[in-house]
Amino acid sequence: MSAHVLVLGGTTEARELAAALAVRPGVRVTTSLAGRVSRPGALPGDVRIGGFGGSEGMAAWLREHDVDAIVDATHPFAATISAHAARAATTTGVPAVMLRRPGWEAGPGDRWHAAATLAEAAALLPDLGRRVFLTTGRLGLAAYAHLDDHEFLVRSVEAPEPPLPRRTRIVLARGPFTTDGEATLMRDHRIDVLVTKDSGGAATAPKLTAARALAVPVVIVRRPPAPDGIAVVPDVATALSHLGLG
Known part of the structure; x- marks a missing residue:
């Protein structure tokens, strides 16, 4: 059969x-x-x-x-x-x-803030930091476009779609990533806060480990x-x- x-x-x-x-x-x-x-x-x-x-x-x-x-x-x-x-x-x-x-689960030392939507994640940023590592994909970045005082490092597999925040630097890359590489990227760009979706899996989890080591808060958009x-x-x-x- x-x-x-x-x-x-x-x-x-x-x-x-x-x-x-x-x-x-x-x-x-x-x-x-x-x-x-x-x-x-x-x-x-x-x-x-x-x-x-x-x-x-x-x-x-x-x-x-x-x-x-x-x-x-x-x-x-x-x-x-x-x-x-x-x-x-x-x-x-x-x-x-x-x-x-x-999905991912927070561990000791993690400073996670949950958000139900991208708009809710954006609303949390003024209290968390100005230099943002944004890893929520190439769609939906309009949710952050009004944050003119923030600097965004946006990483996605392909070029993101506008509208984008005014101060945006784009990195095109596909996982898997390493903890050392993620930590270096965050230090080089003086990242204050990481924003990500709760995608789960090992390929992109190193950014969470790096954020923990660097005491960088993380905004997690719930599934x-x-x-x-x-x-x-x-x-x-x-x-x-x-x-x-x-």
């Missing part, structure tokens, strides 16, 4: 899952990417690029391509596509699971909740087991 698994991708875990599925006999895997990164790496199995046209469009795609299971392995902050996937799964009856890496009615698993092995392929 063959099975067609749709992986909503864009993360390291999605890539690992696609590779694990592609070598299983009788399993066909299609990875769907949003298309926000201009040069995504090669992926095993089939790949589609672009949106589905909402939950209705995704449901139609699932039926048309005889999908047997969905794994939402998108970024923990990709709330819109996750909601669409959950609704499409309910509409079609296709089993779905969310592969979401665990949106997972959609109702979908199982959430923490790693590839558990996702495979949930699909009956472990």
